[in-house]
Amino acid sequence: MSEGTEAAPVLLRADGVGKRFGGFVALQGIDITLRAGERLGLIGPNGSGKSTFVNCVSGDFAQHDGTVALAGQALNGLKPHRRARLGLARTFQLPQPFASMSVLENVRVPLLFSGGAAAATARAMGCLEQVEMAGKAGKLPRELTQVEQRRLELARAIAMDPRLLIADEAMAGLSHAEVDQILTLLRRLNAAGTAVIMIEHIMRAVTEFSERLVVFVAGRKIADGPPREVLALPEVEDAYLGRQ
Amino acid sequence: MSTTAVVPATLAPPPQGAAAPTRHLPFWLGAAALGVALFVALRLIGNEYGYYVGYFILQYVVLSSAWNILGGYAGYVNFGAAGFMATGAYTAIVLRKATGLDLLPGIVAAAAVAGLLGLATGYLTLRLRGVYFSIATLCLAVVLHTLVVNWDYVGGSRGAYIVRPREVPPFVSYGEYLFVVMLALAILTVGIARAVQHSRIGRGLQALRDNERAAEAVGVPTLRLKLVAATLCGALMGVAGAPLPYYSGYLNPEAAFGLAYAVNAIAMPLIGGVGTWAGPVIGAVVLGGLQQAATVTISSALNLWIVGWMLVIFVALAPRGILGWFQGRR
Numbered sequence: 001m002s003e004g005t006e007a008a009p010v011l012l013r014a015d016g017v018g019k020r021f022g023g024f025v026a027l028q029g030i031d032i033t034l035r036a037g038e039r040l041g042l043i044g045p046n047g048s049g050k051s052t053f054v055n056c057v058s059g060d061f062a063q064h065d066g067t068v069a070l071a072g073q074a075l076n077g078l079k080p081h082r083r084a085r086l087g088l089a090r091t092f093q094l095p096q097p098f099a100s101m102s103v104l105e106n107v108r109v110p111l112l113f114s115g116g117a118a119a120a121t122a123r124a125m126g127c128l129e130q131v132e133m134a135g136k137a138g139k140l141p142r143e144l145t146q147v148e149q150r151r152l153e154l155a156r157a158i159a160m161d162p163r164l165l166i167a168d169e170a171m172a173g174l175s176h177a178e179v180d181q182i183l184t185l186l187r188r189l190n191a192a193g194t195a196v197i198m199i200e201h202i203m204r205a206v207t208e209f210s211e212r213l214v215v216f217v218a219g220r221k222i223a224d225g226p227p228r229e230v231l232a233l234p235e236v237e238d239a240y241l242g243r244q
Numbered sequence: 245m246s247t248t249a250v251v252p253a254t255l256a257p258p259p260q261g262a263a264a265p266t267r268h269l270p271f272w273l274g275a276a277a278l279g280v281a282l283f284v285a286l287r288l289i290g291n292e293y294g295y296y297v298g299y300f301i302l303q304y305v306v307l308s309s310a311w312n313i314l315g316g317y318a319g320y321v322n323f324g325a326a327g328f329m330a331t332g333a334y335t336a337i338v339l340r341k342a343t344g345l346d347l348l349p350g351i352v353a354a355a356a357v358a359g360l361l362g363l364a365t366g367y368l369t370l371r372l373r374g375v376y377f378s379i380a381t382l383c384l385a386v387v388l389h390t391l392v393v394n395w396d397y398v399g400g401s402r403g404a405y406i407v408r409p410r411e412v413p414p415f416v417s418y419g420e421y422l423f424v425v426m427l428a429l430a431i432l433t434v435g436i437a438r439a440v441q442h443s444r445i446g447r448g449l450q451a452l453r454d455n456e457r458a459a460e461a462v463g464v465p466t467l468r469l470k471l472v473a474a475t476l477c478g479a480l481m482g483v484a485g486a487p488l489p490y491y492s493g494y495l496n497p498e499a500a501f502g503l504a505y506a507v508n509a510i511a512m513p514l515i516g517g518v519g520t521w522a523g524p525v526i527g528a529v530v531l532g533g534l535q536q537a538a539t540v541t542i543s544s545a546l547n548l549w550i551v552g553w554m555l556v557i558f559v560a561l562a563p564r565g566i567l568g569w570f571q572g573r574r
Contacts, residue, residue, distance in 0.1 A: 058461060079467075081461035096458040098451050100519070109451045110462035112444045156462055169574075 008035040011164055011195050012057070013070055017221075018065030019052050026052045027219045030066070034197065035175070036163065039190055041201045041210030045239065048198045048216040051093065054166050058090050059083045071163065085114060087163030089156075091170050095149035097141035103128065103228065104137040105153055110159045127155045131185055147178040165189060167195045170172055171205055179205050215239070255471070267440035268435075275431045283424060287416070295419035299491060301532035302426040303484055307505065308512035308524035309430075309478030311436045314473045315510065316518035317446055318455030320370065321378045324420035325509030327385030328478050330500035331358045332485030337404050337495065347425065347490050355479040363471060370470045373456075389501045396467050400435060403496025406489045418480015422491055429487075433480050438521035440476065449473055450519070476495070504547060508532075511551045515558050517567030 005066040012034040027049045034040055044050050055061040057068055059080035068075045070086050078086075098106050101116055107124035128134045131151040141149060150170055157165050160161050167186060171179045183205055200206045206213065206227070213230040215223040217239040223230045286294045309323060314320050333547040335357045336350030345353075369380040378565060393401045408418050415421040440446045451459040452466045460466050489495040508531065517529025535547040 060457065060460075079465075080457075081463045081465045084463040092458070092461075096455045098454040098458065100450060100454050103357060105447070109459070109464065112447055113463040139252060160462060181414070 008037050008100055009071075010034070011036045012197075013069045014053075014057065015068075016066035017053065017056055017063050017068060019049075019056055019061060019063045021239065025219055026082070027056065027063070028065075030216075032214060032221070032224070034164070034195055036071075036195055037190065037193055038195045039209055039211045040195075040197045041206040041213045042197055042214055042216065043201070043206055043213065044216035047218075049219040051168060051178075052219075053216070054090065054168050054197075054199060058088060058166065081113070087161070088166070089158075089160045089164070091153040091157060091167040091168055093149070093172060094144075095132075095153050097140075097144075097149060097152055099141055099205065099237060101141075102137065103133060103139050103141065103144070103155075106152060107155050107159050110156055114160060123210070124155075124159060126134045127159045130158055130188070130205035131155045147174055147181060149180055150174065150178075151185065154182070154189070158189060162194050164195045164197070166199070168199045169201065170198070171200060171202050183209055246407075264296075268439065271438060272435060275435065279427050279431055282427065286420070286423065292417060292419045295417070295423040297536050299419070299426050300536060302423070302430040303487075304508055304512055304528040304532045305430040305525055306426070306433045306484035307481055307509050307529045308516075308565075309433045309521065310477050310484060311509040312438045312513045312518060312521070313437055313440055313449075313480070314470075314477040316475050316520075316523065317441060317449040317453065318470055319374075320410050320470065322381045322477065323378050323487075323506060323510070323512065324365075324381035324385040325481055325503045326503070326505040327381075327388045327483035328358050328361065328481035328553040329387075329488070329505050329509075330392065330477075330497070331361055332482030333488040333495055333500045335482065336486040337398050337406065337489050340406060340489075341404075345420075347487060350490075351425075351429070352485055353546075354482040358482020358485075359475045359479030361482075363475040365478070366471045366474030368468060370474060385501060385506065389497055392497045392500070394525050399496070401497060403413060403494055403499075404489065405494050408490060408493055418490075422487055425487060429483055432567060433483070433523055434521060435523070436476070436480065440473075441521050445469055445472060453519075462499045507548060507551055511555055513565075515554055515565055517565030517569075520567060523565055523567045530566070 004015060010033055012032070014032045017027055017030040018025070028120050030053060032220065052061065057075070057167055059075065059078055067222040070083070070088055073086060075083055098109065104121065104124055107127050108120045111120040111123055125134060128137055131154050133148065133151050133155055136144065136148060141152065144152065153170070171182050174182065180200060186198070186209060198209055201209050203227055210227055211229040212225065213223070214221060215230060222239060223233050223236050279447065282298065286298060292345030306525050307329060311322060311325050313450065315322050332354035335345065335354040339345050339350050339353045365381065365384055369377055372380055392398060398404050410419040412418055447465045450468045452469065456466055485500070488500065493500070512527030512531050513524040514527065515531055516525065531551060534550055538544070538546045538550055558565060564572065
């Protein structure tokens, strides 16, 4: 954690979050605290519960145990759109654009529903400029490349003026150069004050970006700390990276 | 895991580009001018059958435009259109029988009752998606049909009569009066559908039709918007049904809950082009006109046969309807 964010107020607090699917325990006793403006990396093998945790925070899933609070406000029971209006934005593992709308219209939607309907078009163009997509404003999502679709998701998130962005594998399937492009955008967003939780399998991206790393294995948190220290832990090597 | 709402390819509207400011005044002026022109033309023709045909087609303009608000804009396919239309028709009968009030108050009451029914149905069923929602709306129509068949106050399975006034000044006949009423309702319904499409609500409905989960994630209150659409859709379909007993002077459950209403309410937007206000209007005029032509020249028994063939043709050749086909050629 950098000096700047050490003193920052707590933005997200997850206490004892648990989630079951029938008899399968997907998450158990997850405690995570994130400060305003912090950059947190969340890693773990497939099926370790990362996306389930994100879905519990975003409101797509209702957790069975524990509480989640954003800036002191309890999120339990709130629908995803209410959480979004409190400043929680997310991207999806697979880009989920509004397929029948142009790129510009995609970015206008959150503005129309956040009390910012006035000048929504101009503001949406501003968001597209931030992700260097202004030239594609009139295109349809299906006409975009993979990295452009990721940029569109980020532009839509930026339009929400979020306090916290959860980037769920926002770089999956991208080339080395494209990963760098997305990292630059995320850093820019973070520099503007948005805390970021990055869920990623690309270790280079996670370690370059994150101030702190949390590791999930089989629905439990097994490590939480500075990336270098966490990655050097034997249990993390065992469970995730594999011993050499 | 994706929870994207499943929208059949034939219900996928043509893509829409960047927003342009919507101008409402030219639309209302144009619609009023068209209405006056239709009225004058039919008055000059002076044939009662002209009013009958006009009423028949305009009734479907109202019904299909109403259906399109939930089915086309939001992608929730409602198979219960006949149930809502019959609710409007029987509300008008009940009001007439209980209070003696005539057609116009009956239309207002029909809008209120069918709108509330739409809201209640939406609250209970809009958490369902795709085919599950459609089946639930079909069940609603069956339940309402059973209720009406067993409700003596409105005639049960025997049906109910409404005695139409002989004269309705300044109109030359009751047929002309009904035509003018349905014309006004059609203009109002299309205007509402157009305003919704271009409003924030319309954009939210389009977003949730494309991807409900993503819409929620960016702050769109999807359930609330769906309830607004279901209420509006129900109210306007009820409005389409309110004049029905006055139109024929007699109504029984078989006529009010006719399969033709349910099928046409879906087929007309599909053929015209879903997702835009103009699609159902085009579909109603084309399909309604064809059905009337078949009724006069061959037999009314061919009506659903025509709808079936038209659907097959459009699904195969122009799955985005007439509007989508023209937009695709540009």
